[in-house]
Amino acid sequence: MADEFIKGLGIFTGAGLGWIVLAGWYRTPSFESTRQLVSPVSPTPANADxxxxxxxxxxxxxxxFAxxxxxxxxxxxxxxxxxxxxxxxxxNA
Structure with a gap:
């Protein structure tokens, strides 16, 4: 059981960290904003590379995945x- 717990915790922390980093880059218009990590994606897919x-x-x-x-x-x-x-x-019974 400890094996499954640590695998789940590793997935949760690793994927969560990756999401937080990407969301910080793409969903934070400014650090003074109160809508950090929940605003729409800043580069629109039409003009993104x-x-x-x-x-x-x-x-x-x-x-x-997280x-x-x-x-x-x-x-x-x-x-x-x-x-x-x-x-x-x-x-067997």
Whole structure:
């Protein structure tokens, strides 16, 4: 169980850090603003170059990976193991 916890925590912190860095670069119009990290993406896709478009796409991927990755290791895998164990116990009884 500790193995799954540390994997989920590593995914959460790594992807979260990547998202925070990219969101700080692309979603902060100024540091005096009260809408940091939640304002729309500053370079519009119409006039952005390839690297900006990749970073904007990676920002969304990292956000969802930071949410769904730990969910898989903390909830789905242990639930699947418990289900498998219950099915085997029922089969053997």
């Amino acid at each position: 390839l690297f900006n478009l990749l970073a904007i796409g990676l920002m969304d991927v990292l956000f969802w 949410l769904l990755g730990p969910l898989a290791f903390w909830v789905l895998l242990p639930a699947a193991r418990q289900t498998r164990k219950a099915v085997e116990d029922r089969r």
